[in-house]
Amino acid sequence: TTVRVATAAELDAAIAGAGPGTEIVMADGEWSDVRIRLVGTGTAEAPITLRAETPGGVVVRGASDLWLAGEHLVVDGLHFRDGAAPGDAVIQFAVSDDSLANHSRVTNCVIEGYNQPQRDQTDLWVRFRGRHNQLDRCYLAGKSNRGPTIRVDLEGTPSAFNYHRITNNHFGPRPPKGGPSAETLQIGDSSTSMSPSHTLVEDNLFDRCDGEVEVISSKSNFNEFRGNVFYHSEGSLVTRHGAYVTVDGNVFIGDGANPYFGGVRLIGTGHRVTNNYFFGLRGEEFRAPLALMNGIYRSSINRYFQVTDVTVAHNTWVDTESPWQIGVGSNVDQAEVLPPSEIRDQPPVRTLFANNVLYNSEGDGTPILRVDSIDGIEFRSNVIDNQGVPFEGVEGLVERDLTMTEVVDDVWVAMDGVAAVPVHHGFEFDQIDRDLFGQPRGEQNAVGATNGTAPEAVDLFDPSRYGPAWFRPGAEADGPGQTHAVRTPDELARAVAEAGEGDVIELAGGAYEIVTPLAIDQEVTVRAADPGDRPVIRYAGGAGTPAFEMNPGGHLRLANVVLHGGAETLAFAPLRSGMSSLYTLEVEDAEISGFDAVLRAYKHSFADLVRLERVRVRDVANGLELAAEDDDRGDYNAERVVVLDSRFETVGSNVIDYYRGGYDESTVGGTLVVRGTTVTGSGADDADDVLLGTYGIINVDLSGNTFRDNEVERVAVLWGAKNNTHADNTVERSGEIVVEQNLPQRLVY
Amino acid sequence: TTVRVATAAELDAAIAGAGPGTEIVMADGEWSDVRIRLVGTGTAEAPITLRAETPGGVVVRGASDLWLAGEHLVVDGLHFRDGAAPGDAVIQFAVSDDSLANHSRVTNCVIEGYNQPQRDQTDLWVRFRGRHNQLDRCYLAGKSNRGPTIRVDLEGTPSAFNYHRITNNHFGPRPPKGGPSAETLQIGDSSTSMSPSHTLVEDNLFDRCDGEVEVISSKSNFNEFRGNVFYHSEGSLVTRHGAYVTVDGNVFIGDGANPYFGGVRLIGTGHRVTNNYFFGLRGEEFRAPLALMNGIYRSSINRYFQVTDVTVAHNTWVDTESPWQIGVGSNVDQAEVLPPSEIRDQPPVRTLFANNVLYNSEGDGTPILRVDSIDGIEFRSNVIDNQGVPFEGVEGLVERDLTMTEVVDDVWVAMDGVAAVPVHHGFEFDQIDRDLFGQPRGEQNAVGATNGTAPEAVDLFDPSRYGPAWFRPGAEADGPGQTHAVRTPDELARAVAEAGEGDVIELAGGAYEIVTPLAIDQEVTVRAADPGDRPVIRYAGGAGTPAFEMNPGGHLRLANVVLHGGAETLAFAPLRSGMSSLYTLEVEDAEISGFDAVLRAYKHSFADLVRLERVRVRDVANGLELAAEDDDRGDYNAERVVVLDSRFETVGSNVIDYYRGGYDESTVGGTLVVRGTTVTGSGADDADDVLLGTYGIINVDLSGNTFRDNEVERVAVLWGAKNNTHADNTVERSGEIVVEQNLPQRLVY
Ligand SMILES: [Ca+2]
Ligand SMILES: [Ca+2]
Structure with a gap:
């Protein structure tokens, strides 16, 4: 029986009356603030189905969610956007x-940008429990708040041996969060990592x-990762907890x-x-093309178990x-410093590397980067073409001239040169009976x-393999932005307010007195119409503005302007909440x-990039303040802070104050680059007596700068154990x- | 093809030539110092077999062992005794x-008393590696040295997912070892406890x-314990490490x-x-009839994981x-005191108790003994007949009058009174489809x-179910001992040397001067023919004797004698090595x-029981010295020390010195009982200034004693956290x- 429903009440009633074979059809249109509780008992042959009238025709928005319970339920074709889950999971x-x-x-569903209002607010988009559930042909993109996009929970025996299937989905861009708990997929957690998952x-x-x-x-046992494509993704597939995981036939593409x-x-x-392909990866340590970690002796359950009994076989690495x-x-x-x-x-x-190229x-x-001993690893029948460049080898890794053929963008396979290398037959290698492309290994x-x-035919990157057929990612994005010329403060304010994604606002020379903040909530460029005639923007807004x-998603490119403000105002700031x-x-030639401050980041705000290039900062009380995450839980305010060829003069304190608190070795982020920059007459009011605060930032590069006549004890305190360097200053x-x-x-933790 | 072999060389040659279907027959008789390496490749249909000419007719002795490698090998009918493994495993x-x-x-094999010469020397009797191996119909008894009788090793992928079978064996008496590492069966260890075992x-x-x-x-995952009988065994079946273990249909019988x-x-x-039966058990804490342990928060891999997701269903406890x-x-x-x-x-x-009686x-x-909170446990449809005695109950445990029927010795099943209690149907309870006796639960x-x-018919205790058909345990033991009357020292020495198991040697009154130690290597009673006319044994042997x-296995009952020795000699002592x-x-009325000392225990010696009853000790330099295990690894020199109604007068030091060093919560042993005893004028020379040393002994009972005029600081220092008590002294x-x-x-650890 098919039941068409147009309201939440009708939907609830239809669910209450549903039995095996019932098909509930949600009318096309927007469904707002609807909490769908699909509870029922279907059968394998006759499930209970909830579907959109037209695939994608139902937009679920506002404070909505979809929770299921029972047996043999199917949900098909819903589109979640413009809202956020009212509970723990969409x-x-x-x-x-x-x-x-x-x-x-x-x-066949989509969840797009269905985010909580602030990044520290935690939720999930899909939470698996129970057994034998499936998510397939969905598109999920843009989660920016705390919490994995998908999490499989194993707590309780009814969720162990789960055999869930997550297949043919398209996981679109997830922006960096700046701190932990932003996985695209997490399976189990350390406290349930002794449970079988599958x-x-x-x-x-x-x-x-x-x-x-x-x-x-992956934080549980017996999970399988097969045939996935990891494309330009800033992270790894990690067997964090749990044992006996299969990673077979996946492709990892870098640039x-x-x-x-x-x-x-x-x-x-x-x-x-086995059977994996790696291309163009440049990651180090935690982000290595293949990292085998060191373990802790008799590790506690939430830390690092030793790598034992691992097989790495029949993989290919190209230009990594x-x-x-x-x-x-x-x-x-x-x-x-550590216990x-x-x-x-x-x-x-007890680890074997065999038959790799x-x-x-x-x-x-x-x-082979030896961070520690490799004596516990056996190498057999591995081949390298290193163009004759010398390296410290091992027995079981032989040099050969290989001819590589590109079978699809970025995917090169070894054709000539490998045939002469005998294939090692290790324990259970008979189970490696197909190759990366499904061709038999006989x-x-x-x-x-x-x-x-x-x-x-290689269809790895064929979009029709992933996500719903009805949805084309990025289809709603506008074309290239338009350019708007403005001459007055009102025109500037109106242009910013009305700008579309990617628009350029060009200011004629002259002065622009602004008293209300210009809100940037998309990609906008604000620049001088004539670089030789810099406009002067004078900000006279309220204290602290x-x-x-x-705003969230805002991307400002500001170029060739003079920006002046009152001593109680800020040049740039995110929302306070x-x-x-x-x-x-990004600011250039300004x-x-x-x-009061050039940039003041508030708690829970996060900048992907703060870039100043050829910028002169002077006579401000504070510079770049990115130190509001003071909980010491691994969060921080900006992924990358880049200052090039700039000058800071008479900055009272916090020329740069960039902070990440809390030791979690898996947070590898925070990058500060300061090059070709001069700082003078600054820091006199600095509470820490440090010109550039970098506490806890993993990557710091200070080079080719001049620090002169600054009343501080130290220019910077760098973290030698991490990637902190200084040169030519x-x-x-x-x-x-x-x-x-x-x-x-x-x-x- | 069948090959008969009579020498080790012939055996080696036959193995070298063996293929599928080969049957190698070892000639009946004694094979000494033979290291059998059965290496070959048989098939499921045509294994390679090594068998005794007559089952049990081949006695393997001396420094012999049997190691196997390959596929589809069978060993049948060997009898290991009178020797010890030259390597790590028999x-x-x-x-x-x-x-x-x-x-x-x-x-169909037997291993009896095939022990290393000293208890600290470690070996195994059966060590499993590889996969799909089986030990069945064997009899193993009397292992007394360090190391589990059987251990399943999981190190290395080829030994994971092992699916070994250990079935229909008879594990005969294993004496207490006095310290750790004396399991009858260990499966895995903490460092491989994340591996699947099965x-x-x-x-x-x-x-x-x-x-x-x-x-x-059990220290690995997915092991199954089904249908076993645990009869008067001083220990438990423990899921020490690893998860998802099945304990179904087993019987635990106490007295x-x-x-x-x-x-x-x-x-x-x-x-x-599930489906287990428990009778007459009186154990506490680690030896409880059913113990659910507390875990350690984020435990390290070798310590205590929390109990989660456990099901205890359809079990019966009678008089426990x-x-x-x-x-x-x-x-x-x-x-x-602990980190x-x-x-x-x-x-x-997340633990369920359901349908238990x-x-x-x-x-x-x-x-229900609540050592900690039971809030995490759900109780459903459990029944108790407590004869109306009040107790602190829980919802889900109801009182009923039950009628129990004894279906075989000590095994009582509930017949009337249970029918009225509805059976709770929990998650996966449909898998509990048979009962303890294999009857269907439909x-x-x-x-x-x-x-x-x-x-x-209940055949739980039918000996034909267990061990080899050709072997009857204990069949070689003699009948009741004989009594020998002796009147002279020579007769005494000869009677002890020639005594059989259980014999009684009766001494006429008078003096017996002895200069050579009387070696006790079996159960022997030495006593006065007439309790009213105590013989006097004067020992004048060499210093330190x-x-x-x-000797190993010796059991002396000494009664109604006077024993006097020189100041450099000992009344009793085990071998030094x-x-x-x-x-x-056991000494009574003496x-x-x-x-120099009443008893001096040496390192690696172990007494099951030291008992003095109505014994007067006087004018000796030392009393009972049981403190030679000083490695602090959990070992100790005696399981039970019992002193009743005795007197110690003018004992210079170590009236009793009983020591167990090293904290390992799983060692629950060491028992000292001193009751009705008087100690006077003693301890003046004691190095520790303690009359009764009990350091590290778990069970101490000092009651009804008199301690008078002893020059010590303390009579005893008891361990309050353990089972140490004193009263009426x-x-x-x-x-x-x-x-x-x-x-x-x-x-x-
Ligand atoms: Ca993480
Ligand atoms: Ca043990």
Whole structure:
């Protein structure tokens, strides 16, 4: 029976009356603030179905969610946007702890930007519980608040042995969150990591899933990751907890430059990494193309188990830097500042690398990066073409001239040169009976991710394989922006308010007195019409307000302007609350003066990038303040802060104050680059007596700068154990640059 | 093809030539110092078989072992005795780390007393590696040295998912070892406890398997324990590490008195305890009839995981004391002396008790012993007949009058009274489709271990179910001992040397001067022919030698004698080395004087019982010295020391010195009982200034004694946190009895 419903009340009534074979059709249109509780008992042959009248025709918005409980339920074709979950999850395979869904499926749905108003507010978009549930052909993109996009929960026996299936989905861009708990997928957690899971994640596209250092965090046993594409995603597939995970036939694509794109990171026992392909990855340590971590001796359940009994076989790495990083996370040298239960000193053991291919079109000095001993690893029948560049090898990794063929963009397979290398036959290698492209490994077999023959058609990047057929990601984006010329303050205010995505606002020369903040909530460029005739924007708004108010998703490019403000106002600031997503601020060829602060970040705000290039800052009380996350839980206010060829003069304090508190080794972020910049006469009022505050920031590069006549004790205190460097700086009457190897840190977890 | 072999060389040659279907027959007789390496590849249909000409006709002795590697091997009918393994294991399913056995079987074999010469020397009798191996119809008894009788090793993927079968074996008596590492069966260890195991242990008889506190230590995942009988065994079946263990249809039989007989002790996640029967158990804490332990928050892998997601259903407890002990091992009150990572403060959660039956012919005040919170446990449809004795109940445990029927010795099933209690149907309870006796649970079902009907024939204790058909345990023991009358020292020496098991030697009155130690290597009674005319044994042997030398297996009952020795000699002592098994010393109605020490225990010696009753000790330098295990690894020199109605006069030091060092909460042993005894004029030379040294002994009972005029600071220092008590003692000019709640301890593990 088919029941058409047009209101929430009708929907509830239809559900209450549903039985095996009932099809409930939601009328096309917007459904607002609707809490769907699909509870019922269908059968395998006759499920209970809830579907949109037209796939995608039903937009669910506002404070809405969809929770399921019972058996054999199907949801098809809903589109969640313009809202946020009123509870813990948008879609949940349970309505309560006692009422779970089993054998149920959500297909052909979209969740877009369905975010809580602030990034510290935690929720999930899809929460699996029960057993044998499925999410397929869905598109999920843009989650910016705390919490994994999808989480599989294993608590309670009815959710163990779950055999869930997550297949053929398109996971669209997830912006960096700046701190932990922003995985695209998490399966289990440390406290349930002894439970058998058996979740299958197959044939999904992970498309620019940044979020945090883990795209996928597998925290339970027997999960399988097969045939997925990880495309330009700033994180790794990580076997964080749990054992016996299969990583087979996946593709990891980088761009040869971005060091944030990761591969596979292994912790624990019994994993099998086979038939995978890695391209153009430049990540180090936690984001290595393949990282085998060091474990902790007798680790507690929420820390790092030793890598044991792992098989890495029949994979291919092409143009990746130090593809095999062994003993990652070793921190023996931090024994002074960490308790013994934190010391990762147990390198991998009982581990086999066999039949892998490494190809570098430019030779790599350290294809095997030994962070700790590799004695516990056996190498058999691995091949490298390193263009003759010398490296420290091992027995079982032989050099050959290989001929690579590109079978689809960025995917190169080894054709000539591998046939002569005998394939090692290890324990259970008979189970590796297909290659990356599904071709049989029988008589015809070879080292590397393919069986030595060219596949016929490669549809890895075919969009029709992923997500709903009815939905084209990015289809709603406008074309290139338009340019608007303005001459008066009113015109400027109106242009900013009415601008479309990507628009350019060009200011004629002259003065613009502004008293109300200019709100930036999309990508907008504000610049001089004539770079030689810089307009002067004078901000005379209320105390504590900014000239440019950065809203969620706002991206301001400001160029060739002079920006002056009153001593109680700010040049730039995000919202004080409600920063549901990140913002970006880029300023070039500008002059900023008079303000209380150039940029003041508030708690829970997050900038993807703050970039000042050829900017002169003078006579302001404060510079770039990015230190409002003071909970010491690993969060921070900006992913990248870049200051190039600029000048800071007479900045009272906080020339730069950039802070990340709380020790969590898996947070690898925070990047500060200051180059070619001069700071003078500044810091006299600084409470910390430090010119550039960088506490807890992992990547710091201070080079080619001049620090002169600054009344501070220290220019900066760098963290030697992390990626903090300084070079070629001129320091005069400004204290000094100090490097401390180990900074005392508060543990996050 | 069948090949008969009569020498080790012929055997090696036959193995070298063996292929599918080969049957190698070992000639009947004694094979000494033979290291059998059965390496070959058979098939499922045509295995390679190595068998005794006549089952049991081949005795393998001396420094012999049997190691297997390859596929489909069978060993049948060997008898190991009178020797010890020259390597790590008597029988091993591997010949090296790289060469394991699979699909192989050892059947119909016996290993008896095949012990290393000293208890600290470690070995195994059967070591499983590889996959799909089987031990069945074997009899193993009398292991007394360190190391589990059988261990299943999971190290390395080829030994994971092992599906071994241990079935229909008879595990005969294993004496207490006095310290850890004396399990009858251990499966995995903490470092491999994340590996899937799937070992099946079915239909075995565990007959007086004492050893240590764990009869079975399950340390891996998915093991199954089904249909086993645990008879008068001083330990428990313990899910020490690993998850998802099945304990179904087992029987645990106590005697209503011995508090060492245990049941099931649970740690960790996902276990199912169903259809089991418990009778006459009196154990507490670690040896409780059912113990659910407290866990450690974020435990390290070798400590205590929290109990979660456990099901306890359809079990029956009859005449057990406090059958359900919840939160066992809670040690919150020891936070002062233990590090936080040792504090077991996490009580069980997400745990279900359903359809269980408790019957007490005398009511029990605490059928549910709450060591910690039971809020995380759900109780449904449990029934108790407590004879109206009040107790603190829970919802889900109802009182009913039950009628119990004894279907075989000690096995009572509930017939009337249970039918009225509806059976709770919990998650996956449809898998509980048989009862304890294999009867179907369908239409006919009931709470408790049976389906509510009486089984037809119960063969639980039928000896033909267990062990080899050709072997009858204990068949070689002699009948009751004979009595020998002696009148002279020579007759005494000869009678002791020639005595048979259980013999009694009766001494006429008069003096017996002895210069050579009397070696006791079996059960022998030495007593006055006429209790009214006590013979006087004067020992004048060499310095440091004992009048009675306790050998492995020796059991001396000495009664109604006067024993006097020189100041450099000992009344009793074990061997200085080579104590491969324990000894027992019982002295009644005797007088002992003059010696350097009454009893001097050496390192690695172990007494099951030292009992003095109505004994007068005087003018000796030392009393009972049981403090030679000074490694602080949990070992100790005697299980029970009992002194009743005795007198100690002018004992220079160590009236009693009884020591167990090293904190390992799972060692529950050491028992000292001193009652009705007087100590005077003693302790003046005591180095510790303590009259009775009891450091680290778990059970101490000092009551009704008199301590007078002893030059010591303290009579004893008792351990308040353990089972140490004192009452009704008279203490005059002897220091005092001190109770310290928490003794500082060195961690063993
Ligand atoms: Ca994470
Ligand atoms: Ca043990």
